[in-house]
Amino acid sequence: MSRIRIKNFGPIKSGYNQQEGWLDINKVTVFIGNQGSGKSTVAKLISTFSWIEKVLVRGDYNKSRFENDNALKDQYISYHRLENYFTDETCLEYEGDAYCIVYDKGDVKIYENSNAKTYTLPQIMYVPAERNFISYVKTPKELKLSSKSLSEFLTEFDNARKSIKDDIDLPVNNTKLDYDQLNDSLNVLGSNYSVGLTEASSGFQSLVPLFLVSDYLSKNVSRQSKDxxxxxxxxxxxxxxxxxxxxxxxxxxxxxxxxxxxxxxxxxxNKSSLINIVEEPEQNLFPSSQWNILQSLLGFNNINVGNKLILTTHSPYMVNFLSIAIQAETLKNEVLKNDNKDELLKKLDAVIEANAIVSGDEVAIYQLNELDGSIGKLQSFEGIPSSNNYLNNSLIQGNSMFDSLLEIEEEL
Incomplete structure (x- = not known):
């Protein structure tokens, strides 16, 4: 399992408060927290260091290319616009299956991991929150984007779009996605309507790029691992x-x-795994649609053993729905021991897609505090994430505020 340690980098100060600061990058890893707390910062560092490890394994570059303070900051960390997050006290460490990368107060060292296990060459995809911008314009490929990560996402979006042969089922509202090759356009198809993606709701404009690219890359990687x-x-x-x-x-x-x-x-x-890093999968989506896209992302993540899904989120529904996926995995293990397992499995499948369940041991949820720059891990009970988290606490705070208003009203 890969892991990362971050101190004094951008909004992150003391970093993770357990395991000597090491954050485990699990099969499913989730970051929650307020704006400016560093959720995307951690996700972007994971993306960057995973990529460096990949090109070193593949032999694209020698490690001396990265063992340079200015090169690391100005050429590679700058890909995600993090080059100004460094301070004189910045310490970054990444331990992957093949390489360890250390940045300590300006000194960069790279080592081969002596404890390395079998390394699966990954396809790394960073899905930015700005993805709905791609759906909004009619000719996204003509955009001159200053964001390198958004440009790369646009490239994969274009590849995925052109790979469409038949209508694709979308995970919301019983809709389908159609690619009009003649007009080079995407259309959302309902039971009695058809609307171009550029004219569709903001929810579809956010969901379609995320779903389409994730579906395309997960299946493409699966084929590569076999071919x-x-x-x-x-x-x-x-x-x-x-x-x-x-x-x-x-x-x-x-x-x-x-x-x-x-x-x-x-x-x-040959790429044999997908590291799918998604900012705010819930963006512009109704709660039931958030549940559906999460099931899709978990399903894509389960296609290959080496796949990883990394999410940043502001939505309490995402964490709660992830708890359902974990509970379903625990329940399925018990159901398989039951004499009436066939009937019980049908009932379980009616609640959650069979390929979307995940073990609690494969999930890590981290909470980032924007006030002191610290990171904590959300506790769990028998694998189920605690309901006592930043997102649910905000809902509780809202109820408490309403109670306070009622108390004032009673004094009138």
Whole structure:
């Protein structure tokens, strides 16, 4: 399991208050907190360091390229516009399955992980909160975006859009998504209506890019993990061919050794997992739609063992619905032991999609405090996240305020 430690970086000061500051990056990892508390900051650092680890494993760059304070800040951390978050006391550490990356007060060191397990080459996707902007304009590919992460998301959105062959079922309101190839446009189809995505509600404009790209990438990665190099990018194919030729021209290797070397090389190039990092999946969505998109994201995350889903959220529904997915997994394990399991499984499937359940052991929810820059982990009971969290407490505060108003009214 990968993990990260952050101190004195942007809004994050003391960092995580347990495990010597190490945040575990689980199968499902959620960050909650007020505006400016650092939720997206942590998610963007995970995205950046995961990418650096990937290109080191793949051999795109030598680690000396990153062992430079200015290069790390100005070229790579700046990808997510975090270069101004550094202070003289900043300490960042990332421990992945293959590499460890340490930034300590201006000094950058990278080590191979001596405890490394099998590394699965990931497709890393950062889904920004600004995604609805892509849906709003009619020709998003012509946009000149200053955000590199949004530009990359737009590229994958365009790839996903053009891959549509038949109507796609959307997870809300029994709607479908249609791609009009002639006009190069997306349309939302209901039972008795059709509306272009650019004219659709803000909820659809937020949901469609998230759902479409997540669906496309999770399935594409799943195919890559089973197929050969046919799904590589053009640059990857060229590097792969060059390295294969080097192996085949090495007379010191036996034929069996050459086959083994090429097999190892292929595993480095074919992506076999998806790290899907999503800002505010609930954006502009009704609570029931939030539940539906969460089920979809969990389903995509469960396609491959190595997949990871990282969420930032302001929605209490997201945490509560995640508790349902965890409880469903616990319940399913008990149902499978029951003589009446077939009937009980049908009832369970009516509550939650079968592929959307998740073990509580694979979930971590962190709360970020904007006042002191600290991070705490949401406690759980038998795997179920505690209802005593920042988001639910805000709802309780609202009820308390209303009670106070009633008390004043009684004094009139």
């Amino acid at each position: 050969n190099a046919s799904h590589m990018s053009v640059d990857e194919k060229e590097r792969f061919k060059t390295k294969v030729q080097e192996i085949l021209q090495n007379d010191s290797l036996t034929e069996e050794q050459q086959r083994l070397a090429i097999s190892v090389l292929s595993s480095k190039f």
